[in-house]
Amino acid sequence: MAKYRCPKCGVECFEVTAHVTQDWKIDGNGTFLESLNDCVEVTHDPDEEDIWSCANCDFSAAGREFRNLEAERKGAGA
Numbered sequence: 001m002a003k004y005r006c007p008k009c010g011v012e013c014f015e016v017t018a019h020v021t022q023d024w025k026i027d028g029n030g031t032f033l034e035s036l037n038d039c040v041e042v043t044h045d046p047d048e049e050d051i052w053s054c055a056n057c058d059f060s061a062a063g064r065e066f067r068n069l070e071a072e073r074k075g076a077g078a
């Protein structure tokens with residue numbers, strides 16, 4: 001199981017972008033009026049190719065840059 005931490009400050013909390021679908025109310029021109037919910041379906045979970053931002057220090061990089069290889073080795077019991 002992959003583990004992640006900020007390589008700069010070490011926290012394990014990040015801000016990432018998920019792709020979700022959402023139901024909208026629209027008018028007769030097809031113009032957005034309001035959203036009816038936050039999320040109907042997740043079409044793309046944040047992965048290591050996306051840009052992640054540290055929730056603490058704002059360090060930004062691809063998700064793979066946040067891999068905590070040391071914790072992963074420990075977690076594997078090696």
Ligand SMILES: [Zn+2]
Nearest residue numbers: 006009054057
């Ligand atoms: Zn950080």
